Amino acid sequence: MMTIRLPELQLAAPFLGMHEKGILATAIKKLAQDGVRVRLLPGSLREAHLLVFDLDSKYGQQILKVSRAGQVKLVFAEQPNHGTNLIALAKPPAPAALCDVLRRLFSKMAAQLAEQQAATATAATAGTQTLFSVLLSAKEQGEYLRIQATGCPVVYVDGVQRVIATAATSGTLRKLYTVPFEELRVQILTRADYANASQGLLLSPLYSLLWTAGVECSGGVLLPGHNAYQAVKLRAWPNFSRDNFVASHLKIAAALARQPLNLIKLAELTQLPFEAIVNFYNASYAVDLIDAGDKISAAEPEQRSVSDEARSLFSRIAQRLSLRG
Amino acid sequence: MPMLDKIIFTGPVGAGKTTAIAAISDAPPVSTDVRCTDDTIKMKNTTTVAMDYSYISLDDGARIHLYGTPGQERFNFMWKILARGGIGLVLLVNRDNADPLGNMEFYLDEFDEFARNHAVVIGVTRSGVLDQASIADFQQRLYERKQIFPVFEVDARNSDDIKLLVQALLASLQH
Numbered sequence: 220m221m222t223i224r225l226p227e228l229q230l231a232a233p234f235l236g237m238h239e240k241g242i243l244a245t246a247i248k249k250l251a252q253d254g255v256r257v258r259l260l261p262g263s264l265r266e267a268h269l270l271v272f273d274l275d276s277k278y279g280q281q282i283l284k285v286s287r288a289g290q291v292k293l294v295f296a297e298q299p300n301h302g303t304n305l306i307a308l309a310k311p312p313a314p315a316a317l318c319d320v321l322r323r324l325f326s327k328m329a330a331q332l333a334e335q336q337a338a339t340a341t342a343a344t345a346g347t348q349t350l351f352s353v354l355l356s357a358k359e360q361g362e363y364l365r366i367q368a369t370g371c372p373v374v375y376v377d378g379v380q381r382v383i384a385t386a387a388t389s390g391t392l393r394k395l396y397t398v399p400f401e402e403l404r405v406q407i408l409t410r411a412d413y414a415n416a417s418q419g420l421l422l423s424p425l426y427s428l429l430w431t432a433g434v435e436c437s438g439g440v441l442l443p444g445h446n447a448y449q450a451v452k453l454r455a456w457p458n459f460s461r462d463n464f465v466a467s468h469l470k471i472a473a474a475l476a477r478q479p480l481n482l483i484k485l486a487e488l489t490q491l492p493f494e495a496i497v498n499f500y501n502a503s504y505a506v507d508l509i510d511a512g513d514k515i516s517a518a519e520p521e522q523r524s525v526s527d528e529a530r531s532l533f534s535r536i537a538q539r540l541s542l543r544g
Numbered sequence: 545m546p547m548l549d550k551i552i553f554t555g556p557v558g559a560g561k562t563t564a565i566a567a568i569s570d571a572p573p574v575s576t577d578v579r580c581t582d583d584t585i586k587m588k589n590t591t592t593v594a595m596d597y598s599y600i601s602l603d604d605g606a607r608i609h610l611y612g613t614p615g616q617e618r619f620n621f622m623w624k625i626l627a628r629g630g631i632g633l634v635l636l637v638n639r640d641n642a643d644p645l646g647n648m649e650f651y652l653d654e655f656d657e658f659a660r661n662h663a664v665v666i667g668v669t670r671s672g673v674l675d676q677a678s679i680a681d682f683q684q685r686l687y688e689r690k691q692i693f694p695v696f697e698v699d700a701r702n703s704d705d706i707k708l709l710v711q712a713l714l715a716s717l718q719h
């Protein structure tokens with residue numbers, strides 16, 4: 220499985236004066252807090268996406284000449300003139316304007332990268348389904364399925380009523396998402412065949428299997444069409460149980476139930492790998508627990524100050540009450 | 545700030561409060577009298593309520609007290625006492641009941657002031673084939689109330705389930 224490459228706007232700032240360099244460094248730091256990744260490359264003019272320099276300086280015109288056609292040039296100039304791939308800011312550059320330009324360039328680049336990745340992800344996953352993709356499609360398309368794995372009783376899926384019918388226990392169900400997908404036999408059934416075959420079997424919610432499959436089978440790849448830069452929020456906590464307990468899920472859920480966050484920021488806030496965040500997000504989205512867009516207010520949550528003393532107490536209680544301990 | 549040292553278990557009679565406290569505590573729960581003074585009313589009003597009580601000990605010997613609220617009463621006079629040193633509230637609601645969602649709301653309203661400044665988790669107990677409400681119904685009701693609290697299906701007799709509730713309580717206090 221491919222992993223998501225995080226966008227990063229790389230820039231070089233050849234021969235920039237101390238003062239402007241300072242403004243640039245401050246802007247980069249400020250943007251980082253919003254999850255906008257901008258990095259100053261030491262010296263390497265050719266690789267940079269963006270060149271930042273003083274057009275009126277001794278080297279200004281020369282840098283302009285040697286730059287690659289595709290490189291964006293952000294110049295500071297007495298006479299701000301715009302051109303192809305050329306953005307000019309009046310001197311001295313205002314920090315807000317500088318942030319604004321960098322933010323726009325970064326968004327543009329992030330969108331391009333997301334598009335590329337969605338395209339390659341679709342190409343790569345077109346032939347390689349997972350239990351998760353199959354169950355999600357059953358839910359979204361209202362399909363009936365029969366799924367079988369060695370060592371696990373047959374599982375019938377009703378994507379309309381969103382239940383599964385099976386004699387499997389939660390223990391044997393594990394087989395479904397731990398064996399390679401190729402070892403599963405998945406068949407689409409008609410409604411009538413489903414009704415016949417599932418008779419007398421115990422029903423349980425599809426969502427609990429769908430959620431677990433989302434976490435186990437996503438492989439850190441965001442669902443097609445989803446975007447790591449969109450703010451999202453949990454509508455409700457997933458129905459965690461002792462059988463699928465993962466301590467980091469509590470952390471993610473707590474953060475995302477409290478405030479809208481994009482997935483990049485969520486990873487930073489929880490200090491968890493981006494892949495773990497993506498797996499949790501995919502699973503939660505699949506079971507309708509995610510709000511996005513105008514469903515969430517952009518209001519900042521009140522800052523919660525937890526004293527070090529309280530934090531240490533909480534972690535000692537958590538330690539005392541660790542599961543299976 | 546007073547020392548944080550207690551977790552409150554509440555919910556209807558038969559929801560599993562005593563069972564849950566017993567499942568994680570160091571000693572069997574006992575009944576203890578707790579004095580509650582209501583100074584929100586002019587005439588000071590002191591009541592004594594019998595609460596379930598036990599505790600867990602931490603590695604440094606400190607104790608976290610676990611209290612279970614008594615039978616069907618109104619509790620809003622109690623929140624100030626609970627707020628002093630209260631870490632959070634574990635609300636248990638048994639699902640084999642005519643109106644589990646209404647029960648949840650009753651207790652959330654009673655503990656409204658406490659809930660605003662502390663963490664709350666909800667454990668739905670006694671699940672079975674004749675369930676009146678699905679977990680999605682509980683989630684939806686909380687969403688409408690703008691109280692996105694953790695809500696899990698649990699068995700109050702299983703210590704891992706009760707530990708999971710307390711872990712979620714602690715997580716929502718910190719992140």
Ligand SMILES: Nc1nc2c(ncn2[C@@H]2O[C@H](COP(=O)(O)OP(=O)(O)O)[C@@H](O)[C@H]2O)c(=O)[nH]1
Pocket residue numbers: 555556557558559560561562563564669670671698699700701
């Ligand atoms: N089947 C089942 N029984 C439970 C569960 N939780 C508690 N009980 C039982 O329900 C009864 C009432 O529990 P109790 O702890 O006394 O409830 P309290 O009134 O809230 O203190 C006891 O017999 C418990 O064993 C549960 O999740 N499932």
Ligand SMILES: [Mg+2]
Pocket residue numbers: 561562563596612
């Ligand atoms: Mg009791």
